[in-house]
Amino acid sequence: MLPPLKALPVFEAVARLNSFSLAANELNVSQSAVSHQIRILENHLGESLFQRQGRRLELTREGRQYLDSISHSLSQIEEATNRMKGLQKTQIRLAVYSSFAVYWLIPRLPELQYLHPDLELSIEMTHGKPDLSDRTADFFITTEREKRGFVFEHFYREELFPVCSARYLETIKAKLGVNTEYDLTRLLTDRPELLAQFPLITSYSIYERHTEDWRNWFDNLGLAMPSQVQFHRFSHLMLAYEAAKHSLGIALVNDYMMSEKNEESPLFKFPNSAFKTKVNFYLAFKESRRHEDAIMRLHRWLGKEAQILPKAP
Known part of the structure; x- marks a missing residue:
């Protein structure tokens, strides 16, 4: 039995906006009309779709399941209607x-805009693992690699290496008694542990533990991390990168943050000292939407740009 069809777009709007009032404004109806349609749908389904958490409105487990099930059908109806009207989504x-958005993606967006001027891209920045759902986004760059109904394609293997500012590099050379970057490179190639003489900048976000990034860096070189190290601790890789720019010490940052598209990068990359983490990034989108024009174009463009990124061995 079909549900009350008039209630479905109302349900989708409330779920997407987490608000009855915002959904009412978007749909140009009264808030009471929105509440009425949600009640009709809940009565038809015999389930509560929303619950209050303090002042926040959230989907129930049943509401999330129902939204995941119908959101693509609503998108297909919208897309079919637009095609009949001669409109292309x-x-x-x-x-x-x-960090990926700020340092890798945004510097490349002018090229995407040039190649696809009619493609309207909205960026949803995430800090943790995003909820793979139509209500979150249409397309994902994620470390997740499994969800029923989704296509996953390897995009990038994470790699970290130490960097510092040009100004701090002079401090390092002076303390180690070398005059040129060439001499510094030769010295650190033989004795990479010398970096521990300087303040090290550590971030929490990759390993969910401070100093774990540097411990893995030393392990990768077959060395034990020295016990007496001065650390500057930051919650996120972006903060570590900015701290290194301002000469606070030496940071471990991701290679995509040193993109050749980002010509303003002021950091010196220490050579021959990168290590690969166990984190892989994937492109992800719903299998049922893989032939949509916007998804195909974004997929092709990201795939081309990803050719410069390290791949999983």
């Missing part, structure tokens, strides 16, 4: 981690 929402 060009809007697409991309969910991506904050």
Whole structure:
């Protein structure tokens, strides 16, 4: 039996906006009309779709399941209607981690805009693992690799290496008694543990534990991390990167943060000292939507740009 069809777009709007009043404004109806349609749908289904958490409105477990089941059908109806009207959907929402968005994606967006001027891209920045759902985004760059009904394609293997500012590099050379970057490179190639003489900048976000990034860096070189190290601790890789820019010490950052598209990068990359983490990034989108024009175009463009990124061995 079909549900009350008039209630479905109302349900989708409330779920997406987490608000009856915002959904009413978007749909240009009264809030009481929105509440009425949700009650009709809940009565038809015999389930509560929303619950209050303090001042927040959230979907119940049944509400989330129902939204995941019907959201693609609603998108298909909208897309079919637009095709009949001669309109082509060009809007697409991309969910991506904050540091990846800031340092890798945004410097490349002018090229995407040049190649696809009618593609309207909305960026949804995420800090944790995003909820793979149409209500979050249409397309994802994520470390998740499994969810029923989704296509996953390997995009990037994470790699970390130490960096410092040009100004702090002079401090390092002076303390180690070398005059040129070439001499410094030769010295650190033989004795990479010398970096521990300087303040090390550590971030929490990759290993969910401070100093774990540097411990893995030393382990990768077959060395034990010295017990007497001065650390500057930050919650996120972006903060560690900015701290290194301002000469606070030496940071371990991701290679995509040193993109050749980002010509303003002021950091010196220490050579021959990178290590690969166990984290892989994937492109993800619903299998049922893989032939949508906007998703195909974004997929092709990201795939081309990803050719410069390290791949899993």
